[in-house]
Amino acid sequence: MTRADLEVFRRTFEGTLVNKLIEENEREVPVMGLPFWTRVKRGIYLQLTVMNKDGVTRRFYDYSEDEERMRELQMYYRELAKGDVIVVDLGYVDEGEAEELFETIRKKMP
Secondary structure, three states, X not given: OOHHHHHHHOEEEEEEEEEEEEEEEEEEEEOOOOOOOEEEEEEEEEEEEEEOOOOXXXXXXXXXXXXXXXXXXXXXXXXXXXXXEEEEEEEOOOOOOOEEEOOEEEEOOO
């Protein structure tokens, strides 16, 4: 079985972007071996509200402290506009929850 074979099982949700929210935060974490020393750890939370053609509205989110993933989340926030038709990639499991973690997002081309 190849990776391409597994792609058949990926779950997606397609709809119109209704709302988007991004929150950046910072927290102090201790520096190992140095008492009373801390460093700042940044993180980004992105939430997207999407409504499909049947009127079902779901929220998708991700939170990361990884620099590369944070840049990706910021890119989604900048490049997606309310009203865009998007496809949300959920990976291999779609739990059907009102709010669910996503892997990637892409705009649907007409």
